[in-house]
Amino acid sequence: MIELDFKKQNGLVPVIAQDYRTGEVLMMAFTNEESWKLTLETGIVHYWSRSRSKLWKKGESSGNVQEVKEIRVDCDNDCLLIKVNQIGEAACHTGFVSCFYRVVKGDELKIDGKKVFDPEDVYGDAK
Secondary structure, three states: OOOOOOOOOOOOEEEEEEEOOOOOEEEEEEEOHHHHHHHHHHOEOEEEEOOOOEEEEOOOOOOOOEEEEEEEEOOOOOOEEEEEEEOOOOOOOOOEOOOOOEEEEOOEEEEOOOEOOOHHHHHOOOO
16 A cells, blocks of 8 residues: 555645546545555545534535546655546536636636536535
């Protein structure tokens, strides 16, 4: 088993998800030891949800699953870059393809992305 350093950030390791075809950065989340093992075992990205304090299989509610294509580990074993096949329209729970759909312009945030679904239609009140 690949040994990640889960000690530095209270049992969590940051994960950047990137579309393996386009190179677009889709999202950033965290993994813990359990979600890391599940990701390796299943080939589907699992995360640890800090806001819900629970294991989270990406796409379990939306159907927007992330299939692992390649995993890169940084030099300190405390950050991951996972290149994924994004199955479904979007990675972001707000309905955008990427969580990084806003750009800083002066002192404002401007939307610079495509919204592909309405979160209310997908999640209702359970985001």
